[in-house]
Amino acid sequence: MTSLARGGRRIASASAASTGWFISDVAAIAEVEVLKLRRDWTELLTRAVQPTLWLLVFGQVFGRIRAIPTGSVSYLEFLAPGILAQSVLFTAIFYGIAIIWERDLGILQKLLVSPASRGALVLGKAASASVRGFSQTIIIYVLAAVLGVRLRFDVGALLGVSFAVFLGSAVFSTLSLIVACLVKTRERFMGIGQVLTMPLFFASNAIYPLDLMPSWLQAVSRANPLSYLVDALRGLMIAGSHATFGLPLDFAVEISALVLLVTLAAKLYPTVAR
């Protein structure tokens, strides 16, 4: 019994150490992104232009004509979480091109020859995308607050938004990485990235409620992970709003999508370097 118990403890300890290294590898890859952003803020500023235009122009105009029924919240309040999700999507969906650059520079090969697991490298890249997602979150919160959107600032809501942004960034950047692994060239990747972005955005509840969509589009929207990200953000960001699907379902869909995509990407990731 004693030796069995010891053996079990050793396995548990090896497993804990392995998990520790996995997390450490993910953090090491993500830290690189933080270091780069700290050194060069210009990208953050340029990426702020698009959501600013959506909120300032699209949001205010559509808010005035009252064409879209949004229940107890104003259209701008309805739109703000959608625009945050859109920013997360647009930032993350082109993340895969960095993998192709890194392959051409030899950085990818060096990462793949390290003992870090493929899953940790992929999740590290996903966490890197989240770093950019968090910066977008801050910009959109500031902008929304200036425009009079009733935001929630309680700790639970802020943590929930952070987790949702992390998951959304990770899901779409991993999807992007999978596309990069399959197409392998920048030119093809850019074409497919453009093709993916708009359908994901318009076939979601980001700028109009599901109820307004024809039934076929509702079905597509319910299969779109962006809809669940928007729904979670709407429930957590805006005072007086709620998540239509429910937060447990929103997070369950995002987590499941992430696990599935990371598993697939970890298989495909080494093929980029061949």
Next chain:
Amino acid sequence: MSTRSPQNGLTPAVRTWRLTRKFGELVAVDNLDLTIEAGLIFGLLGSNGAGKSTTIRMLITLLPPTSGSAEVSGFDIRREPREVRRHIGYVPQMLSADAALTGRENLRLSAKLYGIARSQRAARIEQALTFMGLVDVADAVVREYSGGMIRRLEIAQSMLHRPAVLFLDEPTVGLDPVARHAVWDHLRELTGEFHTTVLLTTHDMEEADALCATVAIMHEGLVVASGAPSQLKAKLGPDAKLDDVFVHWTGRALEHGGAYRDVARARRTAHRLG
């Protein structure tokens, strides 16, 4: 099965058995049988497209062999790829240090991915910087480094975890003579101080002659000659140079051959070196 300790002098650093890699109809590496003794600098020579980079990519687990097998430091490249990766260092032909990070940050990333304990990291990084003569520029971003400094940094990165075998793919391509000689000196010191086995590919015969204890000449996927450079030259005549040996065994001068991708990669590296 050979004993697993790389340092006991019994296990060859690298051993291959009929190692083969095909790309469609093209046989890039053809039934390669190779034994590299530990502690030496070994040169794999050949023109572009001869199969030397493909051989390295299989040995470092980036590319699965089509058939045959190989052990690196006593570990099977197919069955124990993570153990292989734990025991090797790799410097790709491309300049793979992250140009947006400082030298120290690049080293810290490598230290984390190779699992060097937090308590040892700073000391190991300082030691590597001192050994490679990079202390003064450790906190400058790598894009400000010269080509020779980047190569030294990359060797420092690949050596941080004290690998048993160090793989270098054309380490001095694009470097000026002074930087080239500095890299050679550092490689000699590495084998002297840490008993590291170095396997490098090159098509620079002067480099092979000056640096390598043993060389193997590859031509169209096959090893056509191997031995100490002095032995290979002596077989050809008293005044023979390694260039003559190369032409004798391959029947062609070095400028022949090379796939578009190989040439593009070499030019890109040379371009980055300015």
